[in-house]
Amino acid sequence: MAHAVTSPPMLRLKRSTQSGTKAMTAAYATGVVYTESSTMAYIFSGAEIDLSNMAGGDVIDIRVRKIVVPGGAWVNHDHVNYAGAMPVGHVTAHINPIPDIYGVEIAMQQTAGVLRNIDCEFFDAKRIGLP
Numbered sequence: 001m002a003h004a005v006t007s008p009p010m011l012r013l014k015r016s017t018q019s020g021t022k023a024m025t026a027a028y029a030t031g032v033v034y035t036e037s038s039t040m041a042y043i044f045s046g047a048e049i050d051l052s053n054m055a056g057g058d059v060i061d062i063r064v065r066k067i068v069v070p071g072g073a074w075v076n077h078d079h080v081n082y083a084g085a086m087p088v089g090h091v092t093a094h095i096n097p098i099p100d101i102y103g104v105e106i107a108m109q110q111t112a113g114v115l116r117n118i119d120c121e122f123f124d125a126k127r128i129g130l131p
Contacts, residue, residue, distance in 0.1 A: 024110035052091035058113030067102035
């Protein structure tokens, strides 16, 4: 005889399909490299951005924004400027997890140097299971 089994809702961690190589563009335009939102609470679980190919004279800005109220505007969560070759043993930019509902956005802009291709890996955890 079969028995009904219920389990509490859980978060499923997955690598975002937005992960991959991002080309810095001519005219040093800011480009959104990751954006996500949901109809219920989830966790932007973090990112690793590989800056190992940066050299002297290169400057890349990474900006993290989020929306904190329904229908609200983007607000800056973090903004970091990386310049020159990255130190050996610390060549990635790490973005910590951010609880969210209304939206998280990561954008990058190269403001100086030879235009680079930057490898990025993003993760998020969304709800699965019954309420």
